[in-house]
Amino acid sequence: MRLCAVILAGGRGERFWPLSRRSRPKQLLPLLGDRPMLTLTIDRLDGLIAREDVWIFTARDLAPQVLEAAPGVPAAQVIGEPVGKNTAPALALAAWWLKDLGKDAVMVVLPSDHRVEPAQRFREDLERAAGVALERGAIVTFGIPPTRPETGYGYIEAGGAIAPGSPFHAVSAFREKPDLATAARYAADGKHLWNAGIFVFPPDVLLEEMRAHCPDIAALLPGMPLRPGEGSSAALERFYGAAPAISIDYAVMERSKRALVARADFAWDDMGSWASLATEDSVGPDGNVVRGTAILHDCKDVIAFSDGGLVAGVGVENLVIVRTRGVTLVCRRDRAQEVRAIVERLKERKDLDGYL
């Protein structure tokens, strides 16, 4: 079995503003330690997938930074998309390039900016999923057993297990982000799992399902060179120019009869906002989380982040405090998603354009 990773690193998140900017999105930020999320994503595969078998799709202008954050990954395998077309075109193209790798090749599709731990258990889950995907010609996605009624995630409803006691299940349905009442029901019924955006499949299986369910994209593939790299820039332009913008969930997963969902054994978080920095490991005795230099005097449940300079807190609670080179953000912790409102306000203010 030969596992290849296809890491999706095209995001342009605004939810970690002011640290994230257009030119430095979440996957390039060191939100969980000293290294960028993307680097952690690659490191996490060590021992399971060699760096020469790692492929990364990102936006063209981000490609140099992505390459820098991906030591050991061949430059030709960092694909700079001329225009973002969601996930389905990128994965079809990756499968096209990986289809001749051998009968035992399996693609592992991973987001570049999520928290996943512990790494060992994650690798075991991936390896097992690769075995099932190969054996059954399946597309395996991962579902995380919910720990709270989260309204920010999509859900997968699991059907019957493929064997008694197996973590692999048929997929009954993919569910959009629910309202709170629905999320509470999902979290309690034991059947609904968080959609982690991780997929495991042999390249040929995806190509077949693409041809069956998304012929628009499949039809573009025979025009592409058999290897990425030099000389293919015009082909890439054509492909991305013509491909519809559609997610792999819509294009394939919701229609395919070959989809399976694996109940994950690892902990997962999509790192959707500054509030995500509060993980089990990072929270101190007063509920505070400190990244960078901070002095918190009589503070509680504060997330303090500095990428330079000191953050000082006096008598405050339930806040996110972020200090970057040019901006200080202070946000109620349960409203960390609303950082986007500031970004929107900045877009209206020509004089403050530099802070975007």
Add this chain to the structure above:
Amino acid sequence: MRLCAVILAGGRGERFWPLSRRSRPKQLLPLLGDRPMLTLTIDRLDGLIAREDVWIFTARDLAPQVLEAAPGVPAAQVIGEPVGKNTAPALALAAWWLKDLGKDAVMVVLPSDHRVEPAQRFREDLERAAGVALERGAIVTFGIPPTRPETGYGYIEAGGAIAPGSPFHAVSAFREKPDLATAARYAADGKHLWNAGIFVFPPDVLLEEMRAHCPDIAALLPGMPLRPGEGSSAALERFYGAAPAISIDYAVMERSKRALVARADFAWDDMGSWASLATEDSVGPDGNVVRGTAILHDCKDVIAFSDGGLVAGVGVENLVIVRTRGVTLVCRRDRAQEVRAIVERLKERKDLDGYL
């Protein structure tokens, strides 16, 4: 009548940390507008006291910055004290240097870092006080009618008026900072006034009272040159080396029979903490006060101050948020005095010494 101002600018406040530092105390900060508090203090006298009649006492190491913040004030009249000895020695020395100015000379002693407005009414009050001080050979201090039961100020208990309806009263007593119950009584009884640290007197009167009540300091004066300036640095060293550290309140005011208190017509605040930035003029519709660049989204009663860079708030209330070049401070507004706790913590942390 010739009025001279003696401005006391030796403070080393920590309560406006991180903006204030040892080398840049409150009087040198632009807390109320674009110019330092000291500059505003001098400007406020325009039309009443000429700049060549302004004297400033400060710490020796601060003298260059003080001079810069005091355009038009003669350099020889910016006195850099080799060591701080509270207010009595400085005022005795000022009176010594001003005693030969003429029979109609009156000294006006002013703190350098308080908010006083409107300026016109303040000047009228000072001029009237100078007249009374000269006519009666009195030391007039100013009392501010309390608007709240403030525990952070000293109080003056006023006795009988010098004439029916006059704002000038005998002094019954000087009161230390009270506890809350006492402050509430003071604020309600109509007799107690906030001690604003402003004094008006002819130089000779102070010298006589010094000789009577504080002979230790008075005895040092005949050894001093008759004018400040070059060649007097050794004399200044001797004077400050020998003088006891004592306030003018203790040394003279509490003992003198020539003390009067004037009920002030102007508004006054000692600018004791970041919370003082919320003045009637500065508070916006949501109770927010913004100095510098800030975007406050759904925030209430927030004081945001930046001396460079953007402050962004989302959904927070009752906070002081300060961004300086090296530090971000977030403090509950009613605990702004506790900024000192951070300063104390920093003193214990050698690695964070640069933030003091």
